Amino acid sequence: MAHISYPFKKTNKAVYQKPASVLTEDSLYWKKLGLPVLVKEFGAIDYLDFSPVEPHYFAATCSVRVQVYDPITKVVAKNISKFVEAAYGASFRSDGRLIISGSEEAAVKLFDVQSKNVLRVFTGHTAAVHRTFFTKDQVKVLSFSDDKSVCLWDIATEEKIASFSEHSDYIRAGAPSPISPEIILSGSYDHTVKLYDCRSNETVLTVNHGNPVESTLFLPSGGIFISAGGTEIKVWDIFNGGKLLANISQHHKTVTTLRLASNNSRLMSASLDRHVKIYDISTFKAVHNIDFPNAILSMAISENDDVLAVGMVDGVISIRKREQPARRQYEKRLFKFIPDHVLVDNTSSTLDVIVNKQKEDKNSEYEKFLRKMEFGKALTAVLKPYIATKFPEKTIALIQELQRRKVLHVAMHDLTDKNIGALLRFFKKNLGETRFTREVIDATNVFIDVFDNQIKLFSEENLRLFASLQEEINDEVEVCKRVCELEGAIGLLLAGAQVGSNIDTLELNTLAPSTKAQKDIIIDV
Template sequence: MAHISYPFKKTSKAAFRKPESVVSQDAIYWKKLGQPVLVKEFGAIDYLDFSPVEPHYFAATSSVRVQIYDPITKVVAKNISKFVQAAYGGCFKNDGRLLVAGSEEAVVKLFDVQSKNVLRVFTGHTGPVHRTFFTKDQVKVASFSDDKSVCLWDIATEEKITSFADHTDYIRAGATSPISPDLILSGSYDNTVKLYDCRTNEPSLTVNHGSPVESILFLPSGGIFISAGGTEIKVWDIFNGGKLLGSISQHHKTVTTLCLASNNSRLMSASLDRHVKIYDISTFKVVHNINYPNAVLSMAISEKDDTLAVGMIDGVISIKKREKPAKRKGVKKGVNKFAPDYIESHHFSAEQSVKRKNKHENDLDKYLRKMEYTKALGAILNGSVITKFPEKTAAGLQQLLRWKVLNIAISGLNNKQLNFLLKYLRRNLGETRFTRTIIDTANVFIDVYEGQMTNLSETNLMLYRGLLQGINSEIDVCKEVSELEGAICMLLAAGQLSDNRDILDVHNTLVPSSKALKDIIIDVSN
């Protein structure tokens, strides 16, 4: 049979490279935090806070005490246990020498970290105080209580400066402004966030989060704040009258805490769904995700992201410390890895390795150059190649298809080689990398052996029937996935989710085209 001769071109070796997962710089950066060290406390971890000064100890508020941990040794350095009932919200002053905490006793206590002595006790609340913070000038303390009030205390005189009682439910979240000592944010279970100016007697701003507010924080500019409650995180603009700038919904259970990281360029959120998510503050898109074994209640990260502490509902604190860069191995001491002789010797060994790996491909090209197509196909149809290097077999089949000589190559195969070909087609039928090549090869096989199936051996006939069953199964999968895609689209439309979410393109990425697979069935039926 005459055929057209084409100019020879080596078979492409990279056509079927395995898809590589895209690893972002954020993923690399956050994975360097290393393996966690777990520390068990006596109760759920209510609040975590890092000291702003070295060595950046962190305070863990749990049960009736505040434990201060050394992030390097992961052991307790200080134990502040002067509480009769549960302690809440232990927070450091910016010099790391003082710590303030609320309690179930409806009082706010100020401690000297070094001596662990109580320096001040602020009384006046009538309900448990869950959050306490120092103001910008560090001479006042703001407290947020279940008695639905926010109070401002003077540290020097131990007196209440002012109080606000505009919420209608428990206040479990608060924040002080990074630019003004007079601005305070409070978040309540009445779904609202209120901004107070301590120079006035009423809220300066009120926004409705839509769910009980669990955590709030200011961005460093002081003009934008973020609230978390329910499964949503919302961004608000103070200067535009509390305008909603954006809404993030990446968790599927209640978001419990927020914090800033990476020099305030990243936002971190933790949730009862056991995930900590990290967002780019400029786009609010997720750049990394960290999983934990239990629901997360509290979280804090040290300066320069050296240590991440996460407190869980079962009383376990997970402490991740950033790993130091490891010394390079594999180069002998005294050997200059940049020396020409070192590079040349290693380059030579790499070349030899490549030659050994490409042996079968060289056989393929050798037979293609001589236009011995059956031998070329046989070279990529032995057991070791189709099992260990299926991409090489696919590349060879694609080359023969491109030259339109695959029918010639298949017609000359013996029973053993046909056995390998059918096994390869069946095994890789659902492999998305090879789908188009597998379908085209199967069509050519059917064209060659149409009406001659009785000439196949019993084993090959069984493999052929198995291939047809596999094709039918793939078509059924395509139908089911299409139905699932339609159902998901309806749910998304009903939920009125934002248009910027990518709906899974099932047809193009997960499974072979059902139309392409049906082509084979049509050929078989004919």
């Protein structure tokens, strides 16, 4: 009898792939920030600030020094180390020529960037000064201290112009008004944010953030400010008596830094959860997320979003520079030339069309074994560490195909002791993955049916893996039970709310006729 060959159908692994993230203009824009260059410092990076003028050096405050970095070469251009104890919160003046910094010494120091000389020392605080800024007119400086006070200093005379001691805990955040040199904003660990007017020397506004405040900033209009503390970012309206305009909660650990970017149209927040999130100022919705290897203490971004610097708790500074548009590479592409007569009536200057090479579709190793009906070898191929870790959807797709053909038990029976361990590791790792949970459970049941009488013959390592898998399954069962209980409780609450709403409707319907009758009686009388 003649042999009949049937077309081979490839396994469908696409169904288990992660859903592709939607590409937006913001994600494309921020992904153009190049690969990070990591620079190691001697201590946690307390504060970062970019110079407003070119070449946009940035100051990194860490340990007992302020390091001024060149963002292009990523090396230290200036080293300001005239501190006895830790330095905090160094920031540039708008002309980029001066730097003001606080310190653990309870003093505020003013430096000349070029010569690194100390020009002024402002003394008067009794505890560490963590944040310092220049005012709008650039002739005064602000300091925020752990002695629970905010001070305004005159640069020319080194005298204290104003002082406010309204907070009841450390002050670790503050900001000068972008429209007036007399307006000051401060945020404290007592959960409050206060607005001061130096002309009347009084507090004009107090709002409760609800958590220790780590960072504050004004929007360019000066009528709205933003505070960050705990896992929340809150937006407040000054002119409406401190009305809360928005409450953003996208982080799951403490938010440490706020910055404005993209010509003040985007808000950036950094957190101890290792994420930098970017929001649209008009809607306060997150538009992009950037991950980092460690908890973030400080962040700064240069003008035109060219360089992003992020400081972490382990003393590492991550520097990302925006990639410049490169010349188009033609050597790896094919060209399709258009004849001259086609371009007679065409005003376009484009003379050729680029045709991208299409990759050849090659069968994977496991599919070749599947075609030959060597099921054990096919399962072994997808249990290789690279495939099982990097492309688990391929492993799951093959397992489902073997189950569909009802030969999964045959494939498992052909596994060696080493591959049995690889299969148990795969089950344990992917049991909680929602894309694979159903398939892993079904495959585990087949595994138990095949090896039920041979488990005692497993190696010590495989026995340990099998016991660990059992514990994982028990934990998943407990989680499912709790979720069911929670679902039932929520359903009961929703049902009660719906019944209450129906009762109110019935009462209104029953009362309506009597009310109408009463009106008729009154009219008759």
